[in-house]
Structure formats: structure tokens, C-alpha cells
Amino acid sequence: MTSSTPWQQRLSTGTEDIQDEVIGWYQQTRHGKAYVPNMIWGTVQTEAYATVVLSRVVDFLGVPDDVPAGVAKRMERQQVLYDGEHRYDVVLGEQALYTNVGGSLVMCEQLERLLREMDLPSLGLGILPADAEFGIVPMPGFNMGEDRAHYELVSCGVDITDVDELALHHKAFDALSGAARYGDSARSLINKALAFWSNT
Template sequence: MTRSIPWQQRLSTGTEDIQNEVIGWYQRTRHGKAYVPHMIWGTLQTEAYATVILRRVVDFLGVPDDVAAGVAKRMERQQVLYDGEHRYDVVLGEQALYTNVGGGQVMREQLERLLREIDLPSLELGILPATADFGIVPMPGFNMREDRVDYELVSCGVDITDAGELALHHKAFDALGGAAHYGDSARSLIGKALAFWSND
């Protein structure tokens, strides 16, 4: 089954409620996967980076302004990285390291955090080089839980639960992950981006 819900409906009370809902998803998901081509995965965002993102969401969609409360919830959700009970496989597109979210200082702090967190036992973080040939057509980012795939589109969030579609998403994630760089190679790509923002 595929279900879409307009963002204005999901965010009708602001950003805090949906972030609280996401906390529940993450707490229930023992092994999650995420492909994020153009920005930093929410569960690794710094407070400053998340503030810029949620401010843009509120301004663009015209929903109630509770950015500070939404950011606090997003920071709370990150505890799953440290509780020893969860695991996340994450592939960031190299472009995510360069998409300007808040300017040089915000980006430097964000990339420094990636370098600090890359060795977390709960995290397998890969960087998909911009020139990688990963054998499938380019696609928007998605998050996977055991029983669903979630997309965040411009106008709505889309949830997919059909078993056949989930299997295709696992296959796609394997292709993306197979072309991504990990460990020292990923650190090198992050370090190159950090040098770029340090010269900004």
C-alpha cells in the first residue's frame, strides 16, 4: 500500500508533533536504512543545521512556527545512536556535504560532527561520490524501517508498505551502498568538503 499525506496536514500544529512521531518510529526500528542524496540525515544533524532546515520548512509551507520545539525533538531522537539497541545504515550523497544549509560556520560544525560520529558502533555511514556509477537510475532520498519506506516530497510525505516495493527498495539501497565509500575513504570525502567550507 502507498499512502501520501500533504505536509500542511501533517504539520498543521507545527513541527514538534511530527518530530515526536518520528522519535517513536526510530525507537521501534532496531535496524533502519536511509539514503539522503542532498542534505545531512536528520539523526546526524547539528542543532544549528536542524534549525535552518526546520525554519525553511515552516517558512515554505506556512505552518505554525514552533521551530525551537521541533529542533529539540529532533535532537532527542538522536539518542537512538547512543543507546546500544539500534543500528542504522546511512548513505549520504556527496552533494549533501556541499548543499549550503546556513553558511560556512553551520556547515563546518556539521561536517566536524560527521567526522566525530562516523565510527559509532550503531552507524554505518557511507558517502556516495558524485561521480559514482551505482547501476540504477538516480532517485530521491528515502528512509527504510522494517515494515515501510518513507519519502519526503515537496508537497507531501509518502509511506510505502507493499512487500514487493519494499524488496525493490532494499535492492536499490544495496546498489547505493555498494557504490558508497566507507571508513577512511568516506572520511577523506568529508574532509575535502570541510576544507571547502573552511575556505568559504
């Protein structure tokens, strides 16, 4: 089954309520997966980076501006990385390290945080190099829990719950993670991006 809800409807009261909903999903998801090709995964975003992202959402969609409350909830959601009960396997596209969110100071702080967090036992962080070859066609980013895959599109969020479709998402994630770099190789790609932003 596939369902979608327009962002204006989901964000009709601002960003805090939906961030609270995401916290619940992450707390229930013992083993999650995420592929994020163009930006930093929300659960490792810095406060400054998240503020820019949610501010752009509010401006673009014209929804109520409660960005500080939404950011506070996004920071609260990150506790799943430290409670010892959850595991998240995340593949970031190399482009995510270069997409300009807030300028060089925000980007440097964000990449430094990635370098600190990538060794957490709860986090398997891979970077998919821009020149990587992998066995599927390019696709938009998605998040997966045990019972659904979630896409964030321009106009709406889409949830997929069909078992066969979820199996294809797991297969796609395996192909992406198989082509990604981990450990020192991932760290090298992040450091390269950090050097870029430090000199911008």
C-alpha cells in the first residue's frame, strides 16, 4: 500500500508536530535505514543546519513559522543514537557534503559533527562517492523502518507499506550501501569536503 499526505496539510500547525511524529517513528524503529543523496540525514544534523533546513521549508510552503520549536524536536529525536537500543544504517551521497545549507560556517560545523558521530555503535555511516557505480538506476532518498519506507517529495510525504515493495527497497539499499565507502575511506571523503568549506 502507498499513501501520501500534502505537506501543507501535515504542516498546517508548523514544524513541531510533525517532528514530534518523527520522534515516535524513530523510537519505534529498532533498525532503520536511510539513503540521503543531497543533504545531511536529519538525525545527525547540527542545530544550525536544521534551522536553515526548516526555515526553508516554512518559507517555501508558507506554513506557520515555529522553526525554533521544530528544531528543538529534531534535536530531541537524535537521542535514539545514544540510548543503546537503536541501530541506523545511513548512506549519504557525496553531494550531501557539498550542498550549501547555510554557508561555510554551518557546513564546517556539520561536517565536523559527522566526523565525531560516525564511530557511534548505533550508526553505520557510508558515503556514496559521486563516481560510484552501483547496480540500480539513480533514485530519490528514502528512510526505512521495519514496516514502511518514507519519501519526502516536493509537495507531499509518501509512505510505502506493501511487503513486496519494501523488499525492493531493502534490495536497493543493499546495492547503495555496497557501493558506499565506510570507515577511513568515508572519513577521507568528509575531510575533503571539510577542507573545501574551510577554504570557501
